[in-house]
Amino acid sequence: DAGVIQSPRHEVTEMGQEVTLRCKPISGHDYLFWYRQTMMRGLELLIYFNNNVPIDDSGMPEDRFSAKMPNASFSTLKIQPSEPRDSAVYFCASSSPVTPLHFGNGTRLTVT
Amino acid sequence: RKEVEQDPGPFNVPEGATVAFNCTYSNSASQSFFWYRQDCRKEPKLLMSVYSSGNEDGRFTAQLNRASQYISLLIRDSKLSDSATYLCVVVDRGSTLGRLYFGRGTQLTVWP
Numbered sequence: 001d002a003g004v005i006q007s008p009r010h011e012v013t014e015m016g017q018e019v020t021l022r023c024k025p026i027s028g029h030d031y032l033f034w035y036r037q038t039m040m041r042g043l044e045l046l047i048y049f050n051n052n053v054p055i056d057d058s059g060m061p062e063d064r065f066s067a068k069m070p071n072a073s074f075s076t077l078k079i080q081p082s083e084p085r086d087s088a089v090y091f092c093a094s095s096s097p098v099t100p101l102h103f104g105n106g107t108r109l110t111v112t
Numbered sequence: 113r114k115e116v117e118q119d120p121g122p123f124n125v126p127e128g129a130t131v132a133f134n135c136t137y138s139n140s141a142s143q144s145f146f147w148y149r150q151d152c153r154k155e156p157k158l159l160m161s162v163y164s165s166g167n168e169d170g171r172f173t174a175q176l177n178r179a180s181q182y183i184s185l186l187i188r189d190s191k192l193s194d195s196a197t198y199l200c201v202v203v204d205r206g207s208t209l210g211r212l213y214f215g216r217g218t219q220l221t222v223w224p
Contacts, residue, residue: 033212042216043156043199056211091155100146101201101212103155 004104006092012110018080021107023092024073029099034067034077035091037106043091049075082111115139116202118215125222129190133218135200136182144203145176145183149196150217156199159185190222 005024013019025032033048047057052069060067064083069075079086087110093103118135125131137145145162160167162174162183173186183200197217204211 043214045212100158100161103157106155 004092004094004102006090006104006107008107009105010108010110012112013082014112015083016081017111018078019082019086019109019111021077021090021092021109023075023077023104025075025092025094026102027073029094029096029102030072031095031097032069032075033093033095033101034075035093035103036088037091038088046077079109082109084111087111115213116200116215118200118218120216120218122219122221125190125220127190127192127222127224129222130186130188131190131220132184132186133198133200133220134182134184135202135215135218136180137200137202137213138181139202139204140178140181142181142202142204145174146201146203147172147174147183147185148199148201148214150199151196156214159198187220190220192222192224195220195222 004026007022030051034046035043036046037043044059046059047067048055049069065079067077089106089108091103091106093101095101116137123131147159148156149159150156160169160174162176164176166175171188175184197219199217200215202213
């Protein structure tokens with residue numbers, strides 16, 4: 001199994017631009033999570049899906065953030081417009097009720 | 113009060129030393145507990161689950177104290193390769209998967 005696959009690995013963009021992060025979960029995992037990690041705040045859960053349906057999006061910072069999961073093998077996290085304070089490492093993770101959380105390699109986002 | 117609290121460290125120990133980390137949690141109804149390891153600029157990876165009776169995996173021992181609401185991780189005979197950040201994870205009761213809470217992590221450096 002290739003594990004959770006995220007793209008891009010690094011993203012540098014200017015303030016105001018749209019950013020789209022992508023994730024392919026492990027096949028057979030029916031839960032998908034988006035986390036953000038910063039030095040100041042640690043790992044924060046942004047949103048998670050079960051069977052492609054968003055279950056808890058209370059961690060999404062504001063309307064500039066949106067996430068979709070159109071099918072069981074793909075999810076996106078979009079930031080529009082991006083701001084410098086969005087700079088962080090964004091992790092996607094997947095699991096099932098009987099398997100632990102597996103993280104992707106993360107996307108390191110820098111907004112200048 | 114944060115759901116999960118950890119001493120951020122850093123812990124700096126020589127090879128061969130024994131080191132212990134604690135993690136406290138605020139919700140007495142928490143259901144499951146894990147330790148994750150995160151290397152610098154990498155994703156978190158599951159180290160071990162924590163069972164009520166305590167459990168060992170080689171040089172690593174995890175324990176749970178429900179009365180005092182803390183979990184611990186003991187590393188014996190530290191190796192240079194143990195240098196990493198150790199994150200405790202607490203899962204709340206109440207949903208199919210549960211709501212996961214990550215601690216901020218404890219940084220360990222093992223020196224030769």
